[in-house]
Amino acid sequence: MEPVTLSADGLRLVAWEQRHMAELARIYADPLIERFLVMPLPWAGTARERFVWLQERHWQSGNPRWAVEEDGVLVGSMALTKSFPYELTITYVTAPWARGRGVAQRAIRAAVRFGFENLGAKRIAWDAIVGNHASRLAAIRTGFTVEGIARNGVHQRGESRDCWVGGILPGEVRDPEDVPWHYGILKRQAGFFLAERQELETGVAGLRLRPIREEDLDDLAATCADESTQQWVSLPGNYTRASADWWFGKCRERWDRGESVLFVLADGADRYCGSVELMLGEPGEAELGYFCSPWARGRGWMTAAARRLCELGFAELGLERIVWRAVVGNEASRRVAEKVGFAIEGTRRRIRHGDDGRLDSWVGSLFPEEMS
Template sequence: MSPRIAPVLQTKRLLLRPWRADDAPRPGQERDEISERFMPANAQPGPAMPWDQWFARRQRLTDSGEIVCWCIADAGTDEPLGDILLFGFDENIRGNAELGYWLHTNARGHGYVDEAVEEVVRWAFEQGGVTRLHAGTDTDNIASQNVLRRAGFRQWGNDRANWTRMDGTASDGTFFELLVSDDRDAQRAVPPPTLQTDRVWLRPFCTRDGERMTQVQADPITRLWFNSEPRTVAFNRERAAQRSLIDRERWGIWWAICAPGSDELAGGIGIQNIENGEAEIGYWMHPDARGQGLMTAALREITRWAFAEGGFRHLAVQVADGNAASVRVALGADYRPVGAWHQREVLGDGRVVDLLAFDRVP
């Protein structure tokens, strides 16, 4: 027997300790649709593997040295909140391990996983002999991916139909890694800065923006100029969660537009297609927020930030010919017309029109 017994670790709010026989799920901690959708089979106790069997299996895996696992518990009450573990130790690749975690339904939304991951990564690299950590998620599990991005993990790949959900269905997988030699602070995904003027408030997106985003996509004017179909509220909640963090390589830097003194989503604006200090700015507006000058104010403030603090040297805006409102926004923010791509943009009604280009430099 070569057990990897997990040492007790403590953070400000959490106690990471071994699981005990009396840690069975309490009322309100039953698995839900999110668990069934995103967790691998037998990762959590449930109908297919009741608590007693799950706990015995964890003990066997610990005794055999296949895992190091902790119960995530409340530091004050010792109430079990979830699970975090290291597994997949490859004897042929020394120092390699996989990270996994889950929370009970009543423990989500408090940042507990971020806190637990931070401590386990520290222990793994400093005391656990680990030099490379990796983790896999269902591609639709944006919340879990954001945990890894905030912890400094970098996405290294995707595969198709190679992730098996607890309900037996297959989906795509997204994979992350972190080396002990990586500059974690430089790699950490962070939200865009909150920006505010007397005309507009720009904040990071959040999941509650999903309903308003869905309303925008159903708007006939939006569907015409963006040539897009409405998505579900659930899809847009995940999209908003994804855009809540900066990712310069994939979606760029996005902000939710709000009127001063209001937290309600009025629109979105983002710096995208970033390369060598150059980028394109895209924007859209909720129907009930048009005509108030919010978008022009947002574009002015984003442009100021991009040149003064974001390190950009050239910004462009592209607008379909005929979209007079978007043209007014670009001109109102002092972008100058520089030409057009002929017959470049396909509209929602099937017409093909020119794509007008505007730009600014510091």
């Protein structure tokens, strides 16, 4: 097929030309783009020299390839590729100098409609390496449904990576005014998880919150093997350094997926002193969990850490409600929750608790205006 130019609310999707190459090289050199593209990098040599010719060949095969322009400036790329009968796959990139202006959303709508109306598609598929929250956000905003995670779904420069997968059907494209109710929450969380990980001050001398590190794992294993921790926290009964190693990998995976925000308590010597976590659930909701190392108990540190993480949840993650639960009898955890401002709502019977089977648990909730 011959190249087709599309208009998209101030954008033009046009065939690639040599004049685009310098700006495209700048796009591919961006660290965030490099983090999530699967193509070989750096982009140079034959790959760059043959790029325009290759895009022309794609058009001839019925696979549209567009340069996305705004006021004559390259601001991204857009592509549709035949994958199965009546199915296309969409891929897109936004230039770093054009982020935050809805470029991907506008271009996606135009490309998707073209695929349905002109190429006979009955479904358009999308995927992105897990952690690419910007791509995921743009897909959701324009009507795609995220359908799951394909483990080792893509191969990126010698490494297998998990990827989110999803799709859109005819009639599901969201117009600019048709905003998903939870889009604002998802946008704040996407920005948070894409940003560089931060350390948090607690207002308590000698205590700060920071990301977990490999050098914490011996102390983490000792904390989780502690008798009191074992009694109240849902953990494997025989907790070893190997258990801590597994959890370390799991923490990174859950952060990339946007499922969990975990920090460790670090003292003045930067020693691990416990963990505090928000486990994200339905949009706007999360569950708070925490435990303290034996050598750091009795200082009020866990209350300060829990309070600080709840503040972050409300201020930066768009949370509207945080829940807490603890095995009935865990008075220390309950005191922390009540000091932070949680209202204890009652008891849930027979909640799963690690190797101990099912035990009754207290449950509570916290709203932004209730922080103490």
